Amino acid sequence: MSSLVDFSQPTFWLSAATIVFNPTFWNIAARQEYHNKLITKLFGGNSRMGCYALAVTIFSLGIIRDVIYDRALRAQPPSPLLQSPLLHYSSIPIFVSGNILVLTSMYALGITGTYLGDYFGILMDAPVTTFPFSVTDAPMYHGSTLSFLATAIWHGKPAGLVLTGLVAAAYTVARWYEDPFTGMIYQRRAEKRAADGKAQ
Numbered sequence: 001m002s003s004l005v006d007f008s009q010p011t012f013w014l015s016a017a018t019i020v021f022n023p024t025f026w027n028i029a030a031r032q033e034y035h036n037k038l039i040t041k042l043f044g045g046n047s048r049m050g051c052y053a054l055a056v057t058i059f060s061l062g063i064i065r066d067v068i069y070d071r072a073l074r075a076q077p078p079s080p081l082l083q084s085p086l087l088h089y090s091s092i093p094i095f096v097s098g099n100i101l102v103l104t105s106m107y108a109l110g111i112t113g114t115y116l117g118d119y120f121g122i123l124m125d126a127p128v129t130t131f132p133f134s135v136t137d138a139p140m141y142h143g144s145t146l147s148f149l150a151t152a153i154w155h156g157k158p159a160g161l162v163l164t165g166l167v168a169a170a171y172t173v174a175r176w177y178e179d180p181f182t183g184m185i186y187q188r189r190a191e192k193r194a195a196d197g198k199a200q
Contacts, residue, residue, distance in 0.1 A: 004158035006076055012159055015072035018065040019166050023174035026058050030119040034185070040120060047120040048112070055115035069163060073152065076159035083156040095150035101143025104132045114140070118185050141171040 006012065032038040039050035082088075106114045108130060112122045132139035148167045152160020 009075045011072040011075050015069045018068050020170050022061050023170050027177050030116045034119040051112050051117045051120045073155045073157045073160050076157045078156040079158045091150040091153035098143040098146030101132045101139040105139040
């Protein structure tokens with residue numbers, strides 16, 4: 001693998017760092033918001049504005065991560081195994097599929113649903129079960145991973161496959177933290193609604 005990936009390139013490690021940093025950042029920020037209302041306090045008690053600010057921050061960090069990833073790939077050696085026309089052009093449907101998953105999930109969830117609004121107390125009425133959630137339970141993460149994979153194949157760079165593996169691992173760890181916590185938030189709301197109903 002060392003002959004296929006140039007580990008001496010600083011951009012490779014910078015790309016790896018941004019891939020790990022982004023989900024780590026938004027999980028820490030979201031937990032701080034849920035427990036301490038830190039972001040809401042920064043916006044004068046306006047939780048919706050705080051959520052929008054976090055959304056802009058996460059989106060911007062994602063753009064930076066993607067730019068660094070592209071630059072990292074350009075500095076890496078190509079592999080003939082990844083440069084056959086068939087494999088090269090197979091990256092197009094993979095990239096399109098990944099972006100469809102990302103964009104349709106954002107449309108289905110809205111801004112606050114996509115960008116951790118539930119940690120701000122902005123909860124959805126019910127879980128989204130329509131496409132793309134009828135296909136995968138984590139379309140944003142799976143779609144993003146597919147986009148990284150497609151970019152690696154398009155450029156014919158084994159380093160991209162390594163970094164895509166890191167993306168998949170980072171998102172898997174993020175879901176270990178996010179999914180149970182989000183489930184707890186909605187469970188507490190359900191319990192509160194049930195208690196309020198009994199009180200009436």
